[in-house]
Amino acid sequence: MRVLHHMQELQDAANDWKRYQSIPREDFFSSRDTRNMVFHAMMVAIQSAIDVATDIIAEERLQKPATYRETFEILGKNGILPDPLARELSALAGFRNVLVHIYWDLDLEQIYAILQRDLVFVEDFAEVIRKHLS
Incomplete structure (x- = not known):
């Protein structure tokens, strides 16, 4: 099952994201390498969640999405x-698009806030999907 591969990618990237939450604010703002490491983990986690969602939509023959959101x-x-989680993940999909397409003009304050605050939605998604698949 493809979805299991994407779930593993999601877990690995979420683990990285969790580790990066301990990066001091001043290190995040002063080190380009550190920021790139954080951006990558966040992007891979969100993209993996999108891939899992897309796999489930295809397997269950649900309406085809027009956008990642x-x-x-x-x-x-x-x-x-749950609807609140779907809304939060939809917002993260929009954030993923910003990371990918507007990386040269990112709001570092916003990204540091998302780093600290939004991992829970990715983790909740993984848990809901594990239960759904079992």
Whole structure:
């Protein structure tokens, strides 16, 4: 199952994200290498969640999403994700697009806040999906 591969990628990237939460604020703001490491872990975690959602949508023959954000909305509409979690993950999918496409003009304050605050949504997603698959 492809979804299991993506779940492992998600777990690995979430573990990295969790480790990076201990990076002191001043190190994050002063070190480009540190920021790039954080950006990568966040991007891989979010992309892996998108890939898992897309796999489930395909396997269960649900409505095809038009955007990455919509993948989580579809899982919410179909009762796979609680609506509040679907909304948070949809917002993270939008953030992933910013990381990928506007990396030269990122709001570092916002990214540091997301680093500290939003991992819980990725972890909750992984837990809900594990239960859904079992």
